[in-house]
Amino acid sequence: MGWLRRIWDWRKSMFAQMLVLTSIFLGWGLYAFVIRPLADMPVQVDVAPPLQATESEVRSVLAQFMITVRDDPSDAGDITKDSLIREVEARNPDFRFYVRVGNRAFGNGPPAFFRHFGFAALERVHRTLADPSICTQGEKIMQGKDGDGYASFRMCDELTYFEYRDLRHPVIIDRSRPMGARGKWLWAFSGNFLLAAGGVFLIFATIFSLHMWSIRRVAQLARSIDPQRLDALLPEKGVASEILPLVRAVNHLIGQVDAAQRRATFFLSAAAHEMRTPLTVLRTRLELMDDGAQKDKLVGDVRRLTRLVNQLLTLMSIGNRREVTGFTDLAASAAKVIRGRALLAEQAGVMLMLDSVRDEVEIPGDATLIESAIANLVDNAISFAPQGTTVRVAIDADGRITVRDHGPGFGDIDPVALFEPFARPVSARRGYGLGLAIVAAIVRLHGGEMSARNVEDGGAEFTLTFAS
Template sequence: MVRRIWNWRKSMFAQIALLTLLFLGWGLYSFVIRPIADMPIATQRSPEQATTDRLRSVLHAFVLAERETPGKPPALATDPLIRAIEARNPGFRYYVRADDRAFGNGDPVYFRQFGFDRLAQVHRTIADPAICSQASKLVPRDGHTDYADFYMCDRLSYFEYRGLERPVIVNEEQPLGAMGGWLAAFSGNFLLAAGGVFLIFALIFTLHVLSLRRVAKLAQSIDPQRLDAKLPEKGVANEILPLVRAVNHLIGQVDAAQRRATFFLSAAAHELRTPLTVLRTRLELMEEGAEKDKLIGDVRRLTRLVNQLLTLMSISNRRDITGFADLVLIGRKVTQDLSLLADRTGVTLRFDSAVPVFEIPGDAELIGSAIANLVDNAISFAPEGTSVDVGLSADGTITVRDHGPGLGSVDPDTLFEPFIRPVSNRRGYGLGLAIVSAIVRLHGGRVAAANAPDGGAVFTVTFSDQTINVSADATRLI
C-alpha cells in the first residue's frame, strides 16, 4: 500500500492534486482564516468617543517613540488630528512629558494638581526600577471631559489634555456586516487563488506535454531496420507509462519478427546455393543444345538472385562500419569496370569529380557495390547513342544520370523496396536498388531518385552527414 502511494508521485493527476491542495491550503489560511481572525469587531461609537480615543492613541504613541528615540518623532503640532482639534477648539491645551523632556501648547495643570510630580520624585529615590506606578484620571468639566495619563517605572511617561469641547470628524470605515465584509475582503483574493490554481494546472500540463513531445521525437528517430532502441520509461508520467511500455513491447515483437524473417531468408538463400551449384554442374554434363543453354541461363539467374538476397541480408544485419573509402577512386573503378558493358549497348559512360580526393568513413567494397548497381541500372535504361554521367560534387554528393525514359509516374520512394520492378519486362528481380538503399543507409546517408529536367532519370547519393573531405595534398583526418 505504501509503495503504491509512493508511486503516485509520478502521476500527472497526483502532482496536480497535491500542488492544488497545498496552494488552496495556503490561500485558505492567508486569505480567509487569518483576515477573519484579524478583523476588528465593529462597534458603534459617538463622535466624541472616537475623537478622544484617537487623540489618546496619538499622544501615547508619541511618548513611546520619544522615549525610544529622543528627538526623532515628528512634532505633535504638525499631526493632522491635533491641528483639526485645535481648529475647532480654541481653548484646547495638551502637555506631554517623556522623562525630563516636555512638549505641548499648555502647562502641566493636572500633573501638579494630582501630585504626579511628587510621585515621580518618589520613584526616582527608589532603588528598584521594577516598582512601577500607573494612573489615568478623567476630569469632567463644563460638559466635556479632560484627561491625564501617568506611567512610571524607571522612566516617566505622561500626557494630559484640556478643553476638548467639540469633536472632529474622524474618517473611519463603516462596518458592512458579516457577509458584506467577507465579500469585500475576499472576493479579490478568491480571484487571485483561482488564477494561481490555473497557473499550476497550466505549468504541470505544459511540462508533461514537453515530456510527451520528447518521447514522440525519440519514437520518430527509431530506424525501422534497427529496432534495438526503446522509448525511455524514466521520467514519464504514470498515465503515459502504459502506452510507452506497450510501444516498447510492440517494438520488441517487430524486431523479433524481422530477425526471424531475416534468418529465414538468409538460411534459405544459403541452402539454395548448394543445389544450384549441383544443378549447374549436372547441366554442364549434358549434350550441347538450345535447351541446355536455356537451362544454364535460368540457373545463372537463380544464382544471381540468391547472391543478391545474401548480400541484402548481410547488409541489413550489420550495425557499424569501419575503415575509409575514397569516393573518387570508387567512382573511377566502377566506370572502368562497367565501361565494357556500356560499350556493348552503345552507351557512353563518363565520370566527373569536382575534387581530386574525397574520403568518408565506410566500407569501400560496399559503397562500390552500391554505385555499380546504380550505374548498371542506368545503362540498362539508357538508349543507344546516349550517355550515362556519374558525378561527384565538392560536398560528397554522387549523381548517376541517364537519358532514358525517366521514372514517369512511378513513386520514387517505392523504387528502393525489394522485388519492386516498375517495368516488368526488364531484367533482374528488383533487388539492386534495395541493396543500394541498404548500403547507403548503413553509412548514414540517403539515396533519392527523380526525373531529370530535360529527360531521363537521376539518382542522388549523399553522405554529407558523416563525410571527411581530404584534399589531394592533405593527410587523412581522423
C-alpha cells in the first residue's frame, strides 16, 4: 500500500496538477475539434460487386506492370508470379492475359482481342502519322456468360497494350488502401492539435522545471542556515517573481528571529555580568563570618551560583563568535585536560586513560575552547563513573575524540536533547545542565559534530568530531 500512498500524495505536486489539467484539455480538444466533427461528417459507402472489384484490381496490376516495363525493364519482374494473378488463375482455369510493350510481350496466352477489335490496324495507321508524338488510345470492355474481358490500347512513341479474358469468378480482395477523406481529415486535424498541445505542455514544463530548480536551490540554502548564525539571508536574485514574496517573508522571519536571539543573548549576558559583582561581594562577606555549618553551606551555594554565571557567560561568548582561527593539537589538549583532572579523578576513585593513535593530531581550531569542551566531557564522566572504574579518552587520526565512562548512562533520554541548555538526565544530580550545552556550542563553532550513546556493557560514550 506504500506505492498507493505515494501516488495519492503526488496529487499535491504542481507538476502533477499541470499534467492532469493538460490531459483534461487534450481530451476536450480531441472531442470538440476531432471526434465530434468527424462523427457529423456524412458517410458514403460505395460497395462494388465482387467481380467488378476483382477486374479493377487486375487492370491496376497489369497497367502498373506495363508502365514499369516501359520505364525500367530491368525492374519489371515476372508478372505471372504476382499474387493477385495467381489467385485469379486458381479461381478461373481459363483466365488468360497478355501484355505488350513495344516488341516485348508477356502473359500466359496469345492476344485474342488485338486483331479482333482492329487494334493492329490502328497501330499501322498510327505509324503513318507525320508526327509520331501524337497519341492514339482506346479500350474495350467485354461482358458475357463465358466470362468478362478487357483490352487497353495506347500508342505514342511506343505501343503499350494489355488484355485479359474469361474472368468468371471473383477473388477476395484484401489489399491495403490509402486513407480516405475521413482518415486524412482525422490525421490532419488531430495531429496538428496534439502537436500544438504537446508543444505548449513542453514549453510550460521546461519553464516550470527551471523554476523548480530555483526553488530547490533556495530550499538547500535555507537548510544550510545555522540557527545560531542568522546573519545569512536567502538570495532574492534569480528567483521567479511568483516565489519572491515567499523568499522575502522567510528573510523577514529570519531577521525577526535573529533580533529576538540577540535580545535574549544580550539579556542573559548582561544579567550574568551584573550578577558577578553582587556574588563576589556576598562571598567576601560570607568569608568574614564565623566558621560553622551554616557558613559552609552558604559559601557552597554562592560558589555554585558563581559557576552558573561563569558558564552562562562562557556560553554567551561562544555563541557570539562567528569563526575560529589557528590550529591546535587535539592530542596535546586532551593530555593537558587529563593532567589537570588527575587530582579530581583520584579523589573520586576513578582512573583516567588517554588513548591516541598518534602523538600529534592537528586540527583547525581554538585550543582554549577545545580544551574546555574536553574538560566538560571528562568532568561529566568522572562525576558519573563508579569508584574503581576507568574513564577512557580516545583520539583517532580523523580528528575524532571519544570519552567513555562505565556509569549508569543517560537512560531513554534523546541524545540530541542532552546538548540543550539546562538539560539534566539525572534529576538528583547537582549542576545546572550547561556543561554539554557549552560543548555543543564549541563543536558547532568549529564546524564539527557531536553524538552520545549508551554502551551495551554499561556507561555512556560521547564523541566529538572536528575537521582535521
